[in-house]
Amino acid sequence: MQWGSLAEFFAMGGYGLYVWPSFGVTALCMGGEVLAVWRRHAAAAGSRDES
Amino acid sequence: MSTTGINWFKYSSPQALYPLAGRMIPWFAAFALGLIGVGLYVGFFVAPTDVTQGDAYRIIFVHVPAAWMSMFLYVIMAIWAGLGLGLNARPSFMMAQAIAPTGAMFTFLALFTGSMWGKPTWGAWWVWDARLTSELILLFQYIGIILLRSSIDDLRRADRASAVLALVGVINVPIIYFSVRWWNTLHQGASVSITAAPTMAGTMVTAMLVMMFGFWMYSIAVTLARMRCVIVERERQPSWGKQASMPDVVEAR
Numbered sequence: 559m560q561w562g563s564l565a566e567f568f569a570m571g572g573y574g575l576y577v578w579p580s581f582g583v584t585a586l587c588m589g590g591e592v593l594a595v596w597r598r599h600a601a602a603a604g605s606r607d608e609s
Numbered sequence: 610m611s612t613t614g615i616n617w618f619k620y621s622s623p624q625a626l627y628p629l630a631g632r633m634i635p636w637f638a639a640f641a642l643g644l645i646g647v648g649l650y651v652g653f654f655v656a657p658t659d660v661t662q663g664d665a666y667r668i669i670f671v672h673v674p675a676a677w678m679s680m681f682l683y684v685i686m687a688i689w690a691g692l693g694l695g696l697n698a699r700p701s702f703m704m705a706q707a708i709a710p711t712g713a714m715f716t717f718l719a720l721f722t723g724s725m726w727g728k729p730t731w732g733a734w735w736v737w738d739a740r741l742t743s744e745l746i747l748l749f750q751y752i753g754i755i756l757l758r759s760s761i762d763d764l765r766r767a768d769r770a771s772a773v774l775a776l777v778g779v780i781n782v783p784i785i786y787f788s789v790r791w792w793n794t795l796h797q798g799a800s801v802s803i804t805a806a807p808t809m810a811g812t813m814v815t816a817m818l819v820m821m822f823g824f825w826m827y828s829i830a831v832t833l834a835r836m837r838c839v840i841v842e843r844e845r846q847p848s849w850g851k852q853a854s855m856p857d858v859v860e861a862r
Contacts, residue, residue: 560658567653571664576729580668580722584675587714588827595834602841 622700623840630833637830644823652816659813668726669813673800674821676719678828679747680782682712686754687779690772702768703843705775706758707836711828713751720744731795739788740796743781750778764843 561567570577652670659666686708693701723741724734735741754771761767784791789798800809809817 561654570667571658573663573665573667573729576665576725577667580671580725583721584671584718587718591711591714591831592834595831595838598838599834599841602838602845 623703623844626700626703627837627840630837634830634833637826637833641823641826641830644819644826648816648820648823651812651819656812656816657810662730665726665729666813668722669800670816670820672719672722672726673817674824675715675722676744677821678824679712679716679719679744680785681825682708682715682828683747683751683775683782684779686712687775690775693768694772694776699768699843702772703836703839704832705772706768706839707832708828709751709755709758709771709775710835711832713748713755715824715828716744716748716751720748736795738794738796739792740785740794743785743788747781747785750774750781754778 568574568578648670652667656667658664686705689701689705689708692698693705720741723744727736728734754774757774758767758771761770788794789796800814
């Protein structure tokens with residue numbers, strides 16, 4: 559492990575501004591897609607009385 | 610099969626697909642979570658800092674898997690579309706329909722993370738390089754296929770039209786893949802290939818490949834879940850349901 563402290567980890571050697579948005583937006587998109595499909599299924603299945 | 614409460618497709622295969630997909634989703638989701646967890650751990654805590662790019666290179670752990678999925682998913686979508694056209698099989702069209710949004714999302718992520726990586730390493734968020742341009746075209750293709758489908762009310766025509774568009778557009782995938790070889794691009798060539806030794810440290814490659822398998826598992830889980838939505842939604846459409854299952858629908862209500 560090459561990180562001396564938590565602050566060093568978040569700084570990402572000065573590239574934190576580029577690294578964290580990359581991972582953050584990816585997580586948001588994937589999480590959001592799961593949520594959207596979940597809701598779509600609930601809406602579709604609910605309206606036909608089937609789970 | 611009827612014991613699961615999904616007895617409304619007695620004579621078509623979506624009946625079998627729906628519960629089967631439902632049983633498969635938790636497994637693929639669990640594998641996805643596990644692999645992405647391990648991939649992130651290796652990527653951030655085991656893989657060393659790159660000598661030339663510093664820690665900016667760590668974007669590779671989402672960028673390359675997202676870019677690969679954008680192309681893989683397109684090819685798989687086109688294969689399902691082709692099978693649908695060739696065999697006139699509705700489940701194939703449903704798979705193609707279920708894959709498109711996930712493919713579009715990974716294409717967007719490949720472009721976004723690429724731009725996040727381009728700024729510190731190239732000094733530009735975007736360049737009109739062959740790799741970037743062809744990937745942007747792929748995003749427009751996905752959006753075009755989704756929009757074309759939603760613009761046609763008749764499901765059979767929507768299936769066929771979007772399948773034809775998906776098949777024609779598959780020509781762009783080899784263009785994206787080989788663009789770094791065919792043209793003098795700013796985008797670097799492949800870091801990992803089947804024919805040559807990787808140009809990256811072992812732990813970096815490991816993290817990237819584990820993330821890629823994680824994204825694969827995620828894609829399978831989420832497209833199967835979306836296909837279940839599509840099955841239920843189509844079952845409610847009279848134009849589709851009347852062929853096999855309209856009596857069942859009435860019965861179920």
